[in-house]
Amino acid sequence: MALYRDEGVVLTTTKLGEADRIITLFTRDHGKVRAVAKGVRRTKSRFGGRVEPFMRVDLLLGEGRTFDTISQAESIAAYAGAISGDYEAYRAANVIVETLNDLVTSEHEPAGAQYRLLVGALNALVQHRHDARMIAESYVLRALALAGWRERLGSCVVCGRTDDLTHISAPAGGVMCLTDHTPEAKPIGALALTQLRALAEGDWAVLDGAEPDPHAARAVEEWARYYLERPVRSMRLLD
Numbered sequence: 001m002a003l004y005r006d007e008g009v010v011l012t013t014t015k016l017g018e019a020d021r022i023i024t025l026f027t028r029d030h031g032k033v034r035a036v037a038k039g040v041r042r043t044k045s046r047f048g049g050r051v052e053p054f055m056r057v058d059l060l061l062g063e064g065r066t067f068d069t070i071s072q073a074e075s076i077a078a079y080a081g082a083i084s085g086d087y088e089a090y091r092a093a094n095v096i097v098e099t100l101n102d103l104v105t106s107e108h109e110p111a112g113a114q115y116r117l118l119v120g121a122l123n124a125l126v127q128h129r130h131d132a133r134m135i136a137e138s139y140v141l142r143a144l145a146l147a148g149w150r151e152r153l154g155s156c157v158v159c160g161r162t163d164d165l166t167h168i169s170a171p172a173g174g175v176m177c178l179t180d181h182t183p184e185a186k187p188i189g190a191l192a193l194t195q196l197r198a199l200a201e202g203d204w205a206v207l208d209g210a211e212p213d214p215h216a217a218r219a220v221e222e223w224a225r226y227y228l229e230r231p232v233r234s235m236r237l238l239d
């Protein structure tokens with residue numbers, strides 16, 4: 001069995017057989033990896049609590065035919081403890097891992113920028129650097145943009161004008177002016193649009209101290225639902 005070393009964040013875990021779990025990880029160098037942690041559900045497991053969701057671990061993995069196997073896992077950052085003790089952060093972290101898990105379907109495909117974005121968002125949550133809900137919303141827009149789905153928020157998707165932007169449509173790819181907006185487009189106010197742009201850019205100078213705008217939040221949710229082709233379940237919980 002060929003071994004490889006990497007670091008990663010645990011996204012989800014699923015029971016397997018009597019004592020094992022399948023751990024879905026997002027790793028720095030190998031992208032998404034699903035690996036079996038043998039005996040992890042036994043009381044005296046050598047993994048302890050290190051392969052739980054939101055843990056950032058240094059890993060030694062063995063390549064397998066269907067699943068890789070986790071040989072060793074050493075904790076780099078115990079995000080799990082800090083996040084599970086804080087309900088807002090916990091919900092936001094769930095939105096983050098669920099989005100990434102749905103967004104990236106292929107395994108062993110390196111995505112270093114996605115990994116850095118993930119770790120950055122979890123660090124910001126743990127350190128309470130910004131509003132937890134806004135960290136999650138900003139993460140969703142930026143993760144989708146990295147995957148090729150960047151919402152056009154600065155100019156009308158039909159005519160390109162940058163003023164009089166009154167509507168937004170996920171299927172159309174962004175904002176629309178009063179003249180061009182399609183029937184399915186939703187109205188969006190200037191303040192909500194400013195907040196949405198700041199979320200997409202991670203512009204915390206604009207976001208910190210601002211009241212989370214429900215219309216901006218809804219636009220993030222719709223953008224994610226349209227491009228992930230399913231609702232982000234944990235995002236519903238943010239409302």
Ligand SMILES: [Zn+2]
Binds near residue numbers: 159177
């Ligand atoms: Zn237009």
